Amino acid sequence: MPPSVIRASAKRPTRATPSERTLSYVDAIREATDQEMARDPSVLVFGLDVDDPKAIQGTTRGLLEKYGPSRVFGTPLSEDAMTGTAIGMALAGLRPIHVHIRMDFLMLAMNQLINVAAKSRYMYGGKVSIPLVVRSMIGKSWGQGAQHSQGLYSFFMHVPGLQVVAPTTPYDAKGCLIAAIRDDNPVLYVEHRILHFQNGPVPAHTYTVTPGRARITAVGQDVTLVGISQMQSECLKARLYLEEIGIQAEVIDPIWLSPLDIDTIVRSVEKTGRLLVVDNGWVCCGAAAEIIAQVAERLQGHCSFRMRRMGFAPVTCPTAPSLERLYYPDSRTIAAAARDLVEGTKTGWMPRERSELNSFIFKGPF
Amino acid sequence: MLERLYRSLYRIRRLEEAFARVYPTDKIKSPIHLSIGQEAVSVGVCAALRLDDVVFGTYRGHALYLAKGGDMKAMAAELYGKATGCTRGKGGSMHLISTEVGMMGASAVVGTTIANAVGYAYALQYQGRDALVASFFGDGGSEEGVFAESLNFAALKCLPILFICENNGYAIHTSQERRQGRPDICARARAYGIPAERIEHNDVLYLFERTRTVAAKIRAGGGPHFFEVMTYRWREHVGPNNDFHLGYRTEDEATPWIEADQVTRLGAMLLPERREQIQEEVEAEVEAALVFAEESPEPEPAELYTDVL
Ligand SMILES: Cc1ncc(C[n+]2csc(CCOP(=O)(O)OP(=O)(O)O)c2C)c(N)n1
Ligand SMILES: [Mg+2]
Numbered sequence: 145m146p147p148s149v150i151r152a153s154a155k156r157p158t159r160a161t162p163s164e165r166t167l168s169y170v171d172a173i174r175e176a177t178d179q180e181m182a183r184d185p186s187v188l189v190f191g192l193d194v195d196d197p198k199a200i201q202g203t204t205r206g207l208l209e210k211y212g213p214s215r216v217f218g219t220p221l222s223e224d225a226m227t228g229t230a231i232g233m234a235l236a237g238l239r240p241i242h243v244h245i246r247m248d249f250l251m252l253a254m255n256q257l258i259n260v261a262a263k264s265r266y267m268y269g270g271k272v273s274i275p276l277v278v279r280s281m282i283g284k285s286w287g288q289g290a291q292h293s294q295g296l297y298s299f300f301m302h303v304p305g306l307q308v309v310a311p312t313t314p315y316d317a318k319g320c321l322i323a324a325i326r327d328d329n330p331v332l333y334v335e336h337r338i339l340h341f342q343n344g345p346v347p348a349h350t351y352t353v354t355p356g357r358a359r360i361t362a363v364g365q366d367v368t369l370v371g372i373s374q375m376q377s378e379c380l381k382a383r384l385y386l387e388e389i390g391i392q393a394e395v396i397d398p399i400w401l402s403p404l405d406i407d408t409i410v411r412s413v414e415k416t417g418r419l420l421v422v423d424n425g426w427v428c429c430g431a432a433a434e435i436i437a438q439v440a441e442r443l444q445g446h447c448s449f450r451m452r453r454m455g456f457a458p459v460t461c462p463t464a465p466s467l468e469r470l471y472y473p474d475s476r477t478i479a480a481a482a483r484d485l486v487e488g489t490k491t492g493w494m495p496r497e498r499s500e501l502n503s504f505i506f507k508g509p510f
Numbered sequence: 511m512l513e514r515l516y517r518s519l520y521r522i523r524r525l526e527e528a529f530a531r532v533y534p535t536d537k538i539k540s541p542i543h544l545s546i547g548q549e550a551v552s553v554g555v556c557a558a559l560r561l562d563d564v565v566f567g568t569y570r571g572h573a574l575y576l577a578k579g580g581d582m583k584a585m586a587a588e589l590y591g592k593a594t595g596c597t598r599g600k601g602g603s604m605h606l607i608s609t610e611v612g613m614m615g616a617s618a619v620v621g622t623t624i625a626n627a628v629g630y631a632y633a634l635q636y637q638g639r640d641a642l643v644a645s646f647f648g649d650g651g652s653e654e655g656v657f658a659e660s661l662n663f664a665a666l667k668c669l670p671i672l673f674i675c676e677n678n679g680y681a682i683h684t685s686q687e688r689r690q691g692r693p694d695i696c697a698r699a700r701a702y703g704i705p706a707e708r709i710e711h712n713d714v715l716y717l718f719e720r721t722r723t724v725a726a727k728i729r730a731g732g733g734p735h736f737f738e739v740m741t742y743r744w745r746e747h748v749g750p751n752n753d754f755h756l757g758y759r760t761e762d763e764a765t766p767w768i769e770a771d772q773v774t775r776l777g778a779m780l781l782p783e784r785r786e787q788i789q790e791e792v793e794a795e796v797e798a799a800l801v802f803a804e805e806s807p808e809p810e811p812a813e814l815y816t817d818v819l
Contacts, residue, residue, distance in 0.1 A: 268601055
């Protein structure tokens with residue numbers, strides 16, 4: 145469906161027109177939640193500390209005052225039961241948004257997410273549905289370390305009955321959250337702590353970013369870069385490094401990891417013949433592995449292409465900055481890998497650092 | 511009311527006995543966790559509930575589904591793996607549901623639905639409805655973390671929910687004493703501020719009366735309440751047979767429970783001709799349900815891919 149995908153990309157303004165507002169990713173989430181809560185009294189938001197003074201980095205600020213404590217509340221430290229509770233609310237016709245400040249904490253909610261949320265519609269023969277949104281954040285840098293930095297969305301991509309979205313811009317943060325809230329099935333909404341600081345154009349009205357549609361965020365013909373979550377920003381910067389040496393990279397943001405818009409990626413790879421997928425998680429059995437496998441299944445026999453996965457080093461995330469730098473892909477290592485793919489050999493090239501392309505350094509607090 | 515209770519008990523007993531009889535033919539394509547001996551718990555509670563009250567249960571859920579008013583034919587067909595089953599052949603014996611009568615589901619993962627029941631109760635409170643939720647689980651379920659977390663939240667929000675722990679003394683083959691440092695489940699409920707009472711002897715009449723009283727309190731905003739109902743599973747943990755030969759429990763232990771059988775007890779309280787009439791009607795109903803299950807078509811292949819999302 146090329147036209148629909150192109151329409152999706154055309155929908156996103158490339159630069160802010162004077163009439164358009166700029167909003168942070170945080171405010172985009174807050175506004176989406178606010179607008180949906182105003183529209184639909186069945187929408188509730190809760191989770192540890194959603195009603196505390198910091199209001200989940202500001203994403204839930206003002207909601208308690210506006211909608212009251214029965215619709216906006218902090219919970220006991222009970223990820224398992226509160227996820228089950230959210231499912232029970234959804235069974236009764238509510239549309240809960242359950243918030244976790246780190247994705248790592250979802251490990252305590254796996255039973256309810258995998259065994260109940262994902263399966264109820266199917267195993268009850270379509271008699272029920274679970275309109276549940278689970279927001280969770282991936283942390284990075286400033287000592288987040290082993291248990292505050294994991295990007296575990298591929299666990300959820302594995303399971304039928306769950307949808308997974310990882311918006312990377314304020315525009316998509318708002319549109320995907322509204323789509324997720326209105327969806328009748330569970331959606332895992334993956335945020336990234338670093339992306340929270342992004343600003344970008346966000347229309348004031350409500351709109352949805354449709355599940356299962358990727359976006360081409362930069363056009364090129366030499367190599368396809370698919371960047372997931374925060375790695376999307378790194379890919380866009382890598383593209384600038386590649387430009388210096390005359391390589392035009394096409395960059396794709398899958399946005400929705402499940403359902404996955406493989407068509408858009410396949411079409412790009414047919415054009416470029418090279419595919420580099422940069423994951424915001426480990427490579428083994430990850431989203432990048434799935435994307436490459438699907439592209440290979442589609443193109444085998446009529447289009448040969450070179451491929452590579454990048455992601456976290458296959459170790460536990462360290463805290464010392466010197467080690468952590470080596471743990472994550474960044475714009476320069478991505479550019480280097482892309483060039484090697486294009487040339488089909490290990491060139492050993494590494495772009496000289498440009499300070500204006502340096503990654504945003506998170507300085508805490510959480 | 512006696513007749514109603516008796517009919518409900520007898521339907522469950524006879525249908526499950528029929529399942530046990532049919533089981534060796536392999537027509538039932540589902541594990542069966544029979545509630546024979548424990549029917550009184552579901553029956554006593556559900557008889558005191560309204561249609562718009564909601565229950566959540568476990569894989570040992572035949573009794574609960576029927577007691578809440580679930581359709582017997584759809585249940586039998588489900589166990590036979592047929593398209594006319596209550597989940598169209600998707601859930602089987604362990605995931606019975608009947609949303610029309612407020613049977614909102616059952617989990618094969620121990621403890622899981624306790625939290626779902628609490629969430630449903632939150633929604634009822636939020637929506638300002640005066641219905642309540644009854645959450646059924648086993649003594650083993652009370653050991654899962656979700657039990658503690660769920661009770662805490664229910665107490666915190668003063669939710670309209672009745673917790674019913676069906677204590678049959680065992681989790682599979684392991685007795686409660688071998689699993690719990692302090693085998694007092696009510697004490698744990700009280701620790702969260704939830705009034706709790708232990709109901710002895712699987713007594714269906716007492717349980718019915720207590721549920722009526724407690725349900726009225728819950729509806730009036732009194733918050734959660736907890737029953738630990740002492741009961742006994744006669745058959746093996748899963749499957750149609752006895753299991754005394756395994757040695758984890760003795761027939762002597764079972765004897766008093768079987769002597770105090772609530773089906774027999776309630777039957778004896780009815781006039782013989784009324785009892786016999788109910789029995790005849792139930793036998794016909796059970797027979798019809800099995801025929802319906804047998805004659806129903808299997809799900810179409812396309813059904814594999816429906817209702818994923
Ligand atoms: C989380 C989980 N752990 C283990 C099992 C295996 N299992 C099935 S039934 C059961 C015993 C549960 O005992 P209880 O809660 O007392 O219920 P009963 O079977 O006695 O009705 C166990 C351990 C399971 N289904 N789920
Ligand atoms: Mg037990």
